[in-house]
Amino acid sequence: MRPDTSHSTRNRLVGEELRRYEEEHGAFTDEELAAAQTRVSGTADEPDPSRGKVEAVTEQTVRAATGLLEEAGLHGHKHAIDATVAELALRRPGPVAVLTSDVDDMAKLRGNRVRLIAI
Numbered sequence: 001m002r003p004d005t006s007h008s009t010r011n012r013l014v015g016e017e018l019r020r021y022e023e024e025h026g027a028f029t030d031e032e033l034a035a036a037q038t039r040v041s042g043t044a045d046e047p048d049p050s051r052g053k054v055e056a057v058t059e060q061t062v063r064a065a066t067g068l069l070e071e072a073g074l075h076g077h078k079h080a081i082d083a084t085v086a087e088l089a090l091r092r093p094g095p096v097a098v099l100t101s102d103v104d105d106m107a108k109l110r111g112n113r114v115r116l117i118a119i
Helices: 005-027 030-041 059-072 077-091 103-108
Strands: 097-100 115-118
Touching: 005 097, 005 115, 059 077, 059 103, 077 097, 077 103, 097 103, 103 115
Parallel strands: 097 115
Antiparallel strands: none
16 A cells, blocks of 8 residues: 555545535535636646745735734744734635644634634
């Protein structure tokens, strides 16, 4: 049996999340599947998202992340990074999922607006 790689772990977790979503909300429509395929494969205007997207950490991002920290009663460098990730996730059109090894702290920062998947 092959060891579980980060790529296969991601695929397994995404598959599990999709099944849970469909159980709760029903099957995806053809339009939703087509939109998802475009987002996964990318377009001429927007490259393959699996390569990652660089997001600028602007002053507005820092202010919003600081607000999340204050609301959650957290502080420190580690939490500042988590808050920045949470803030960027909160800005994305939903549904949004974040893979994290720190579900407890991320839960305090994102409320119930972003789905957390423990890895």
